[in-house]
Amino acid sequence: MKDLSQPSTPIDDQLQVAQVQAVAETWSPQHVLSWAFRTFGKKVAISSAFGVEGMVLIDMASRISKNFRLFTIDTEFLFAETYNLMDRIEEKYGITIERVYSTLSPEEQQRVHGEALWTSNPDLCCNLRKVEPLRRKLDELSAWITSIRRDQTSVRSGAKRIEWDAKFGLVKVNPIVDWTSKQVWRYIHDHDVPYNALHDQDYPSIGCTHCTRAVRPGEDPRAGRWPGFNKTECGLHIIEPLAASSQVQAATAEGGD
Numbered sequence: 368m369k370d371l372s373q374p375s376t377p378i379d380d381q382l383q384v385a386q387v388q389a390v391a392e393t394w395s396p397q398h399v400l401s402w403a404f405r406t407f408g409k410k411v412a413i414s415s416a417f418g419v420e421g422m423v424l425i426d427m428a429s430r431i432s433k434n435f436r437l438f439t440i441d442t443e444f445l446f447a448e449t450y451n452l453m454d455r456i457e458e459k460y461g462i463t464i465e466r467v468y469s470t471l472s473p474e475e476q477q478r479v480h481g482e483a484l485w486t487s488n489p490d491l492c493c494n495l496r497k498v499e500p501l502r503r504k505l506d507e508l509s510a511w512i513t514s515i516r517r518d519q520t521s522v523r524s525g526a527k528r529i530e531w532d533a534k535f536g537l538v539k540v541n542p543i544v545d546w547t548s549k550q551v552w553r554y555i556h557d558h559d560v561p562y563n564a565l566h567d568q569d570y571p572s573i574g575c576t577h578c579t580r581a582v583r584p585g586e587d588p589r590a591g592r593w594p595g596f597n598k599t600e601c602g603l604h605i606i607e608p609l610a611a612s613s614q615v616q617a618a619t620a621e622g623g624d
């Protein structure tokens with residue numbers, strides 16, 4: 368097992384991925400979480416915007432570890448219902464959510480980039496309020512745990528349970544990547560897990576107030592995100608292939624069996 372008292376290098380972490388990636392596809396979500404906590408200690412955290420999938424992970428994690436790390440990117444444009452859920456999570460699970468903000472306040476953003484940037488350039492707005500703060504947070508970690516599922520978007524369809532995140536340069540752990548929405552909701556109900564009140568008002572996917580609407584009957588569950596724009600992702604889970612995979616292949620060839 369990895370010595371957690373010693374700082375790991377990106378190559379060490381990529382080797383961890385190479386060693387377990389195939390077998391991890393057969394692991395349960397709880398097994399994946401246990402592996403991540405055991406392997407990375409305080410250098411791994413759950414990232415969540417508190418959708419139902421994230422709530423499943425938070426509940427599972429609370430049954431495995433009493434002091435797991437949980438962070439969220441607070442764009443300062445979230446729904447009151449989301450802030451209310453954050454309070455309930457902290458109370459129920461006895462944890463403090465690490466809240467990460469943009470370096471620009473909403474007022475500063477308006478001054479620098481003009482009014483309602485989310486209508487003129489949502490990619491820039493997401494970069495300023497989500498991607499840059501996430502990059503800053505991930506810089507302090509060796510691994511992050513996400514609640515993405517393969518059937519949510521085409522970008523996510525190839526995700527593995529444990530993978531190297533070349534975009535941000537750390538290990539990415541996706542414990543429920545192969546779950547369906549039905550499985551998620553079954554877990555929520557079976558374990559009495561709190562969830563965002565907006566889900567009961569036709570909001571299957573919830574982000575910022577400016578860019579989220581309720582979906583109509585028959586619409587795709589993510590149709591309520593960035594309505595009017597050809598945009599399905601905020602950029603957090605978009606894969607940018609780098610030289611990392613060739614690096615780990617070389618390292619595995621040198622030291623692997």
Ligand code: SF4
Pocket residue numbers: 442444484485488489490492493494496497574575576577578601
């Ligand atoms: S979801 Fe909308 S308001 Fe939120 S950061 Fe992205 S563009 Fe801005």
